[in-house]
Amino acid sequence: MVRQERAIHEHEVIIMLEKFKELSKEDRKEWVILQLFIWCSWGIIVLMQAFFAQTRVECVLYGFLGVLPWMVGVWQFGKIDGFVFVGLTFCSGILLSIRLPGSWPIAGLAAIYYLFTSVYITLKVDIIKENIYFDHNVQKQNEDLTKENLMEKSELLHTLLRAIDAKDSYTYLHSTRVSHYAASIAKYMKLGTKEVEDISISGMLHDIGKIGVKESILNKTTKLDEPEMKEILKHPAIGAHIAGNLEYLSCVLPGIHYHHERYDGTGYPEGLKGDDIPLQARILAVADAFDAMTSKRTYRTGMTFNVAIKELVRNIGIQFDPKAVLALVELVKNKSV
Incomplete structure (x- = not known):
């Protein structure tokens, strides 16, 4: 004592x-x-x-x-x-x-x-002592408010994730893995702690817009027809709309909205090209594609990591950001993912 x-x-x-x-x-x-x-x-x-x-x-x-x-x-x-x-x-x-x-x-x-x-x-x-004790009390009150806000945000985030899981369990598990891959890529690229955290959350929520897509379309095992494809293409905009209504998720909007843009400008929803695509979205695009290729589905088996990496490398500068792909290549080589 x-x-x-x-x-x-x-x-x-x-x-x-x-x-x-x-x-x-x-x-x-x-x-x-x-x-x-x-x-x-x-x-x-x-x-x-x-x-x-x-x-x-x-x-x-x-x-x-x-x-x-x-x-x-x-x-x-x-x-x-x-x-x-x-x-x-x-x-x-x-x-x-x-x-x-x-x-x-x-x-x-x-x-x-x-x-x-x-x-x-x-x-x-x-x-000076009085000022110190006053500052200490103010700081403690701010810390308490911050903890309270973090708890509220965490509960809200888990609510959104449960909504994804209820709609489509594959999408939930896929989002969890994408979050892990994207955060690992961001760390390897030496992004700041806040940026890595944002990318991780964005990875968890990048497909939140699929809540607004029919389950019959999400779970279809055959090729989508044109109307169904138009429906599925709406999910980035729907996700951005959902996240846009929550102020604390504004930092993850770029990943949610633009993760289907392609490096050559032929992606959607806006056809952005190269570095005009937010870095958060460029990293998520690589992580998203990598998990999609390596995941096992009811209608196909997943690729091995090495085969998926070769496919990503083949599409450098076409679909994917070169730096993000090369970062994932090194992570897979070092068995860090």
């Missing part, structure tokens, strides 16, 4: 010291002025010592008094009442003047100077 309290105390001291370094420009300016005053005053006292000090003991006592104001600041960070040290400082000056009568003007001046400095440091640190 004692160790735990000490650890908490040390953590608070570190926070306070860091906060002290982050004073506003006005506070820093005020602090610099105080420093100049302190050192100039101390310089004057040292010069006066040279004329009035009669013993080495007296010089040592003056020097000890010079350290006390800084002890006030340090101990205040350690939660010990700084006003105790203010009193000690003042009393030390008085005692010095009594014990060394010939130097009472210097001791009096020193006592006043130390009193002023100690009070200033004490009050200043108290203000």
Whole structure:
């Protein structure tokens, strides 16, 4: 228990010291002025010592008094009442003047100077402490709200995924694998943590629009006719519409909406070409095709990873982004997916 309290105390001291370094420009300016005053005053006292000090003991006592104001600041960070040290400082000056009568003007001046400095440091640190505790409370409230929002988002995401699963279990499992492949590609391409997270979520939801497609079309094992094909081609737009109504999913819209675009510009829904296709969608297109080729269906067996990779490489620059394909090639080669 004692160790735990000490650890908490040390953590608070570190926070306070860091906060002290982050004073506003006005506070820093005020602090610099105080420093100049302190050192100039101390310089004057040292010069006066040279004329009035009669013993080495007296010089040592003056020097000890010079350290006390800084002890006030340090101990205040350690939660010990700084006003105790203010009193000690003042009393030390008085005692010095009594014990060394010939130097009472210097001791009096020193006592006043130390009193002023100690009070200033004490009050200043108290203000900093109040600001720290206020900031800490605000930060804690923000963290609580963030956790609450994350829980709500997580529940909503799982609701959407359950809706996909209820409609078509293959689509749900396919989306899970696409999410994994896409996130692995994004990490290999050294994208940021937030981008990888967005791509992972986008992979889970890239086929959310199939909720609006008839099950008879989704589960058909023979070739789709023209009306059915038109129906299935609507799913990216439907998915984008669903996600577009949820503000926190705005970051995954590109993947949902454009994952069927082709690198040569012959894809859908808008026929985007090359780098005009969002990177999120280009990565998802590779992950989506890879899983579609390697997955076992009721009407066919899945390809091996190596055969699927060869097919992806063959379509570099035609259907797929070169960098995304080459990233997956390396991942498969290293058995990292």
